[in-house]
Each structure stands twice: as C-alpha cells, then as structure tokens.
Amino acid sequence: MDRDWMRQQLEAFIDLAKRYEAEKRPGDFIGDENLYAQLHRSEPTVKQVLRLLDPAIAEKIDIDQMAGVAMACNEVQRGLGILADKDEWATRLVPDAPTLAADRFHPWVWEPAAPLWAAEARQDSVLAAARTVNRRLQQKLNRHDIGETDLCLQTFDLKDPVAGKPRLRFPGDRNTPTWRARQEGAKYLAAGVFLAIRNVAAHEDEVSWTEQEALEHLATLSVLARWVEECDAESAP
Template sequence: MYEQLRRAEPTVKQILQRLDMAGEDMARDQVHRGLGILADMDEWTARLEPDAPTLPGDQFHPWVWERAAPLWDAEARQDAVLAAARTVNRRLQQKLGRHDIGETGLCMQAFDMKDPFAGKPRLRFDGDRNTPTWRARQDGAKYLAAGAFLAPRNVAAHEDAVPWTEQEALEHLATLSVLARLIEECTVERAT
C-alpha cells in the first residue's frame, strides 16, 4: 500500500497544484483526470511494456510439456528440464529401437548422414538429400540434439542445484521441444 501511495505522490501533487491555479469547474475536471490516472496506472504499466513474444510452455511439444508441467507448477525448474530431457531421450530410443547407447552418442549416430547399418538405424528428413539445405538440416539436428543433452540435460542431472532463472529453464525446455519435433518429423531408415 505504501509503495502505491509513493508512486501516486507526483500525480497527487500535480492535482493539488492545478486546484490552486484553476477555477472550480476546471478544478473538478482536473480532479477527475487525476483520479483516472491513479485508477489506470497499473494498466498503463502493463500495456505500455514492450510488445515482445512469449514462450507459452503449454504449446511446447507434448513429450516435453506433459512431463515438465507438474514439476514446473511446483517451481522445480531443474527437475522439469531433466524430466523433459529423459522423455525426449526415451522417445528417441523407442523410435530407433536402440537402448544400447547414451543419449548424446545416440543423437550423433541417429542424425548422421552415413548410411545405416545393422542395429544402427538413422533418422532422415524428407527431401532431396543432395541439396545443401537437406544436409544442413541433418547436421544441424545432429548437433542440436547432442547439445541439448550435453548442456541442459547433463547439468540438470549432475548438479545439486542449478541457478536457472525461470526464463533460462523455459529456454531449455524450448530447445528440447524443437528437438522433439525434429525427431518426430524424421523417418527411420534401417539397413537393407
């Protein structure tokens, strides 16, 4: 309450100054304007902030948000990121039928451009594999996937307490969401 009064003080002073300088009708108008200003200050603050995009967590890939949401609601950000990463890894393992290798190695192999061989299938994007764009997507997915597990997942799993802000943890979840979408988009190519 004291903070609100302190914030309103300049406006109240302006109202009082104008009351001293103006006639009765003008003073009444100024008081009404002043009261309007006081009533709308919070709305002005909210509406005059920069209009920037936000990352609504409930729009992340379901593999990520369904596992993270209960932990996020409990303000357990580190656990939310770890749970989401584990789910993405589990889905990648299931899609490839591989449970014999850690997530980083699996990502590097899954998106590798080499031909698949027995027991080591690959994930492939649709499109012409001879184009620079296709090759860039394949390589980009490989390194993004490995990085998602090396950076946020390993930190979340091996540190007692990670001092991530809400924004930082949300960005890690967003990275995992992008990865989940890439994994889901790809088809599995097995050795013939």
C-alpha cells in the same frame, strides 16, 4: 547522462527567462542587461542538453531574435517534458514482444515437465523432459545400447544406416545442401542438448536457472522433440 543535472540546467534557464520577461518594460527590445547576459551564458549549455533530447528543439533556441526569450522558454519546457517521460517511453512505447506459451511445447516435453514446473522444481522439470525425449528417440530407433549423446550423433549422421544402427532422416530432397545442413545441424544440436542441458540438470545438486532460462531449455528440447517426430527412421537394407 546525468538527468538530474540536465533538469537543473533547464529549470534554471526557465526561472531566469521568467525573471527577465517580468522585468522587461513594454516596448523594450532588450530588458535587464544583467539578466540578458546571464541568459546568453546559459544558452549554449541549454542547447547542448536539448540536442541530446531532441535536436529539432535545440535549433529553435535563439534569444537574440524577436520574442526569442519567450520562445526559448517554451522550447525548454518541451525539453523538460521529454526528460520527465523519457524512461516511460522506453518501457511503455516499445512494441509488444511475443510470448512463449509453455503448454504449447511438444507434449513429450511439457507433459512430463508441467507437474514439476507447477511445484517450482525447474531443474527437475527440465530433466524429466530431457529423459522423455531420450526415451522417445530410443523407442523410435529401437536402440537402448548407448548413451543419449552418442545416440544423437549417430542418429542424424549423414552416413548410410548399418545393421543395428538406424538413422533419422528429415523429409525432402536429400541431394540439396539445405537438407544436408539440416541433418548436420540436428546432429550437433541434439547432442548439445543432452551434454549442456540434460547433464547439468542431472548431475548438479542445484542449478541457479531463472524461470526464463529454464523455459528456454524446455523450448530447445521441444525443438528437438519435433524433429525426432518429424523424421523417418531408416534402417539398413
């Protein structure tokens, strides 16, 4: 919307209405006919502008009714108030958004990331967190023979563990679709974390992550860390 043009139309109408009312003699139903005609020409545009701001205000505009010009002037003033404050409403009247406290991330993530984050080394902080989560996963399964992506794919796989390849299992009833979906979801999210976040942090000279993006990467690693800690390691008989 062209708000400057909208404001000009409303202000011009008010100016015209004030001139009309000022020249109207007591007892006259209609004042200066030329000004009255100009008000009629302006009325459709003013009503259209007001419909975009508040349809209820626009419906009150009818300069042909008793005291219609004065009433229209009042409603247009309301429209100007809406127009002036509309941007403020958009920023100041929205519900408060929740905040994400980085120091509440899983300790495997925030403890290695915190000193680097304080030094504004976001990429290094994400990489340090990813490496720590990977080490914890390796330690829990006692596996140091494959890369982190393959390890994640094997770790959460639905197949039974085999010798040298233990699995991580979420608690709960393993016969339900929800449990199986959770295992499968963790399998691919965990692999994706290392492919799409850890590898980028490790192999790109410099990434242009914003603070928000880097926090979101740490939050994703925190989710994975909680899953790894929550799950039970299950080895072959």
